[in-house]
Amino acid sequence: MAPRKSESAGRHRAQWVLERIPLDMGGHRDVEPEAVDLEPSGAETSSLDSLNSLTYEFTAASNLQIGLLGRILLGSKGSTPTRSARGLLWAGVMVSIACLLFLVLIFLWAMMGLRHPLTGGELASMVMLVISAAVIWRFWARPLMWLLEDRIIPAPMLLTAMTEDDCQLEMPKEQGVRYIRLVRYGGACPVCAGSIELRYGQGSQLRRLFGCCTESPQEHVFSFDRVTRRGKRIATAG
Numbered sequence: 657m658a659p660r661k662s663e664s665a666g667r668h669r670a671q672w673v674l675e676r677i678p679l680d681m682g683g684h685r686d687v688e689p690e691a692v693d694l695e696p697s698g699a700e701t702s703s704l705d706s707l708n709s710l711t712y713e714f715t716a717a718s719n720l721q722i723g724l725l726g727r728i729l730l731g732s733k734g735s736t737p738t739r740s741a742r743g744l745l746w747a748g749v750m751v752s753i754a755c756l757l758f759l760v761l762i763f764l765w766a767m768m769g770l771r772h773p774l775t776g777g778e779l780a781s782m783v784m785l786v787i788s789a790a791v792i793w794r795f796w797a798r799p800l801m802w803l804l805e806d807r808i809i810p811a812p813m814l815l816t817a818m819t820e821d822d823c824q825l826e827m828p829k830e831q832g833v834r835y836i837r838l839v840r841y842g843g844a845c846p847v848c849a850g851s852i853e854l855r856y857g858q859g860s861q862l863r864r865l866f867g868c869c870t871e872s873p874q875e876h877v878f879s880f881d882r883v884t885r886r887g888k889r890i891a892t893a894g
């Protein structure tokens with residue numbers, strides 16, 4: 657498009673109109689198209705990399721405030737080998753929780769087999785049993801199962817002191833020995849310098865931990881690898 661001045665007629669002012677200019681005049685291009693560089697330059701790539709990657713800071717148990725229950729289950733250092741007296745205590749806790757859940761489900765199954773119409777009291781008992789089973793599974797059984805299978809879970813608040821920030825419970829293997837220990841993986845968001853904390857994903861990622869920025873938890877999201885302690889920015893929907 658190019659402006660073109662129309663011929664002035666008499667007293668009227670000349671009018672300007674936009675006129676389409678053909679780009680290709682008889683096979684000859686007047687204007688050579690400029691080469692557009694779509695690839696980011698080296699400097700841009702490195703700055704993008706620094707925005708999109710995160711190195712997690714690791715805080716050992718010795719630098720965390722451990723609560724009373726944490727001292728009983730993990731010791732004053734916040735770390736215990738699985739092959740130890742405390743390891744047996746952990747196994748005992750896990751078996752007890754599994755037994756408790758099994759017992760609640762057995763009661764529920766027995767009540768469902770009742771042949772007479774349910775009384776108000778029986779109905780209330782059934783509701784209580786269903787709620788108990790759900791609570792035991794959600795807050796005790798499932799986290800411990802995920803700890804055994806995934807090697808890391810957000811630490812229950814009861815294990816740490818009230819004033820301590822969010823920690824994790826992990827099961828690393830060091831020099832052939834498996835440990836249960838309290839740790840914290842955190843860091844500073846490379847985008848906005850906010851604090852990074854580990855949270856579970858949503859939907860199909862319900863069981864995967866992500867490093868989320870506390871300032872923009874839905875947008876500044878990074879993958880989390882306990883072993884390499886590195887994360888990459890996750891593209892969020894939209």
Ligand SMILES: [Zn+2]
Pocket residue numbers: 845846847848849850869870871872876
């Ligand atoms: Zn951020």
